[in-house]
Amino acid sequence: MKVIALFSALLMSAALNANPMLYRYHIPESAQDHRYDYHWALLKLALEQTSAQYGDYQLEPAPLVMSESRQFQALGGPLLSVMISPADIENEKRFLPVRIPLDKGLIGYRVLLIRKERQAEFSRINNLEQLRKLTVGQGRDWRDVRVWQDNGFEVVQGSNYNGLFQMLLSGRFDFFSRSIVEVQDELAQRRQQMPDLAIEKSILIYYPWPFYFYFARTDAGQKLADRVQVGLMKVFNDPVLFDPLFNRFNGAKLAQLNLQERHVFYLENPFLSAETPLQNPELWLDPFNRPSH
Incomplete structure (x- = not known):
């Protein structure tokens, strides 16, 4: 009986490893685009668990750069099997989200990139009405364009990520909203070429803005999503797994932004579905009250 059980286990292991599950993900828009490095490292850790x-699994980049709308068109086909996008009612109907906020909601905490000489002007802003006078x-393609517009802001849209930084310096708009887990790297990468670019020092904006992994709403997509759901919960529920990864990418950044010293302005996000796990505290991180475990 022991021999039969061992043989069965070997057969099962061989079957599992015969066809590794393929996770093909979208690549950065440029060499300076590191917005999703943490997310893909998190996915790899979840798959390992x-x-x-x-x-077995296979995690590999797509062969070409795609905008977010193009990624959704390609999702589930030969070019792409997994992508990252924010919570959104319509996309969650068309595609299959794993409703676990990948950065525990921190991307919804926003600081502003501005032209350095305008800091005094921003320091005089004390309420949302004053901020709404600026663009x-x-x-x-970004989903939170609608969040800003719905909250009464004029939004100037750019056709590509890298070009937005130059648009800011050229005066095409007044500020560029960036998350607290993105902005430090973005500024560091451009400091030499764009010395007039600066992180605004007095304002913090928050709106609930979870980012999810999305898959095609097919049988194959469901299998890929199920595995990621199981793996992410293992990582999120084990500080020995989650904390080193999170701190490697984000730990020092939060301390450097002096969040406690900023005016906090809250925006509404009317585009979240009823399934958004807002009531599960294990999935969210309050940057004013770390650690999360």
């Missing part, structure tokens, strides 16, 4: 249950820059 599920090898015993699901077998915000966003990418044309």
